[in-house]
Amino acid sequence: MSRRLLGVALATTLAVTLTGCGSGGSGSDNALEIWIRQQPDSDSAKTAKKLAEAFQKATGIQAKVVALFDDFETKLQQQAAQKQLPDIVINDTAQLGNMQSQGWLREVDKAALAGGDKLSELSWKAATGSDGKFYAAPFSAQAFALIVRKDWREKVGLQPPTTWAELAALAKAFTEKDPDGNGQQDTSGFVVPGGTKRGYASWYASSLIYANGGDFLRSAGPGKFAPMTNDPKTVEAVTFLQEQFCTAKTVNPGAVSNDTTVTHEVFEKGQGGIYLVGPYVLARFVKSIGTDKLEVVAVPKGPSGGPGTLGEGENVYLMAGSENQDGQKKFAEYAISPEGQRIGMNKDAPGAIVRLPVNTGVDLASERQDPRWKVFQDAYADAVYAPPVPNWAPIRQTSADAINTVWADCSADVKTAMDGLNTELTQELQSQKAS
Numbered sequence: 207m208s209r210r211l212l213g214v215a216l217a218t219t220l221a222v223t224l225t226g227c228g229s230g231g232s233g234s235d236n237a238l239e240i241w242i243r244q245q246p247d248s249d250s251a252k253t254a255k256k257l258a259e260a261f262q263k264a265t266g267i268q269a270k271v272v273a274l275f276d277d278f279e280t281k282l283q284q285q286a287a288q289k290q291l292p293d294i295v296i297n298d299t300a301q302l303g304n305m306q307s308q309g310w311l312r313e314v315d316k317a318a319l320a321g322g323d324k325l326s327e328l329s330w331k332a333a334t335g336s337d338g339k340f341y342a343a344p345f346s347a348q349a350f351a352l353i354v355r356k357d358w359r360e361k362v363g364l365q366p367p368t369t370w371a372e373l374a375a376l377a378k379a380f381t382e383k384d385p386d387g388n389g390q391q392d393t394s395g396f397v398v399p400g401g402t403k404r405g406y407a408s409w410y411a412s413s414l415i416y417a418n419g420g421d422f423l424r425s426a427g428p429g430k431f432a433p434m435t436n437d438p439k440t441v442e443a444v445t446f447l448q449e450q451f452c453t454a455k456t457v458n459p460g461a462v463s464n465d466t467t468v469t470h471e472v473f474e475k476g477q478g479g480i481y482l483v484g485p486y487v488l489a490r491f492v493k494s495i496g497t498d499k500l501e502v503v504a505v506p507k508g509p510s511g512g513p514g515t516l517g518e519g520e521n522v523y524l525m526a527g528s529e530n531q532d533g534q535k536k537f538a539e540y541a542i543s544p545e546g547q548r549i550g551m552n553k554d555a556p557g558a559i560v561r562l563p564v565n566t567g568v569d570l571a572s573e574r575q576d577p578r579w580k581v582f583q584d585a586y587a588d589a590v591y592a593p594p595v596p597n598w599a600p601i602r603q604t605s606a607d608a609i610n611t612v613w614a615d616c617s618a619d620v621k622t623a624m625d626g627l628n629t630e631l632t633q634e635l636q637s638q639k640a641s
Contacts (some may be wrong), residue, residue, distance in 0.1 A: 236268065237270045238268065238269040238293045240254070240269055240270065240271045240293065240537070241271075241273075241274060241282070241297075242271060242272070242274075242295075242559070243275060243278045244273045244559070246273045246274070247273075250486075250557045251273035253552050255271045257546060257550055258271045260540075260545070261546070264540060265540065267536060279301070279304070282305075289527060291525040291526065293524075293533065294522060294524065294537055295522075296559070298518060299520065299592070300592045300598050300602065302341055302342060302523075303594070303596050304597050305523060306335050306596075307596050311523055311524065312341070312531070313340065314340040314538070319538065320543075321539055322343070324542075324566055325542060326344075326564055328589070328591075329344035329519070332344060332521065337429070338594075343522040343539075344522075345522045345541050345560065346520040346550065346559060346562065346563075347517065347518075347586060348562055349516070349583075349589040350413040350516050350585065351504055351581045352367075352373075352502065352504070353487070353500060353501075353502055354500070355476075355480075355495075356499055357385075357498070357499040358386065358479045359385075361383075361387065367506055369506050369507075369509075370508055372506070373506055374446075374450065376395065376480065377396050377450060377479075379395075380393055380394065381393060381394050381454075386476055393478065394456060394458040394477060395450070395454075396456055396461075397458045397469050397477065397479075398457050398458065398461040398464070399466045399468070400461040400610060403465050406466065407606040407609045407610040408603075408605035408606035408609055410482065411447060412590075413505055413514075413515040414446065414508065415439075418439050418440075418442055418509065418512060419512060419514075420439035420441075420442070420508075420510075420511065421434055421437070422440070423601070423635075425593070430641065431593060431595055431635055432641070436628045439510045441620055441624050442509070444612060444620050445620045446508075447609075447613065448618075451613045452613075457613075462610060466483075473495075474494045474495060484582070485579060485582040488500075488502070489554055489555060489576075492576070504581055505585065512588075514589070514590050515585050515590070516589065517591045520559070522541050522542070524538060543565070548563075553575075562582060595640050596639070597638055601631060601635075604631060604634060608630070
């Protein structure tokens with residue numbers, strides 16, 4: 207099938223699947239349409255529906271949730287082309303620049319948003335565009351930590367790692383010392399979503415880059431940035447990971463092609479014992495692996511920097527073109543309220559769509575009994591959000607392509623690759639008029 211015909215077929219399929227998106231669209235009802243990037247029928251999608259139902263009960267405004275996961279941004283593009291954007295999108299904080307640069311988002315008046323003054327200042331940074339204006343309401347935050355097979359660690363006789371050397375030693379022991387006791391050498395230390403889809407290789411590496419004092423970009427004045435991927439601290443972090451892939455061979459096979467969906471399953475199947483990830487999968491792993499077998503450990507400070515991990519989460523985006531702007535604002539206010547935040551947290555059960563609450567009036571410890579959540583909360587104080595460039599998505603993707611290459615090709619020189627990435631990011635920043 208030609209690309210043109212394939213495009214027509216896809217557009218037709220999406221039109222059938224997504225008819226009626228947005229209260230201003232062609233649908234037969236006036237319900238507020240809320241899109242969330244989650245697997246349909248997942249625990250997270252069910253939590254989103256609970257939130258919408260509670261909002262409807264509290265305000266009398268009808269609301270319906272559409273849960274989509276695969277090709278989420280592509281489907282939004284389709285709806286934008288048809289001028290049928292949904293009313294609300296709950297999506298990654300890192301997608302703000304991409305959506306705002308295409309004119310999809312309404313500006314949010316922080317002072318006029320009821321409850322906006324109760325949200326943490328750090329969370330508001332993730333709702334800020336490159337022009338300094340707000341284009342979303344913060345909804346959920348997260349930092350990253352290591353989820354570790356505690357039973358394996360105790361089997362190999364090591365302590366929780368506090369340095370990168372200790373982390374590497376634990377990964378080596380998990381790879382070589384049969385921690386699951388099945389008599390076979392079939393386990394790995396690290397499980398890594400190291401593929402390039404949606405920039406996962408960059409996403410994974412970023413926490414160790416930040417923990418070593420490195421970064422992808424540095425500020426070069428108001429609204430201006432310069433790349434720093436060839437900074438020695440960034441190179442050192444990427445080199446540490448290349449050594450795990452290529453020299454120590456402590457990373458699960460196939461990691462260079464995997465996304466998080468596959469990597470979650472690799473960890474659950476006992477194929478690896480150290481997962482650097484956000485708190486959103488903790489309840490799932492407790493249920494599938496067993497609470498006594500798991501512990502959460504802070505990402506160790508790198509030899510040249512730290513502490514720090516990737517900071518991200520989800521925003522509530524008020525989409526342009528809606529005929530129900532009052533309903534959009536009221537949903538955002540409900541989502542950031544203590545009641546909305548608690549519903550999204552879902553206590554200790556799987557399916558949380560609020561990982562760490564952004565409303566400072568919500569006490570994490572009183573909502574969740576699992577003390578392991580506190581490790582993530584403590585890490586958030588030093589979390590690093592994507593900078594407010596006009597569009598972070600191509601920067602993350604370009605970085606992922608370069609980082610993935612040095613993991614997949616053990617002959618590749620990391621410094622040379624990071625020099626090349628620096629040049630590519632300079633060109634990207636120039637194209638965004640942010641250089």
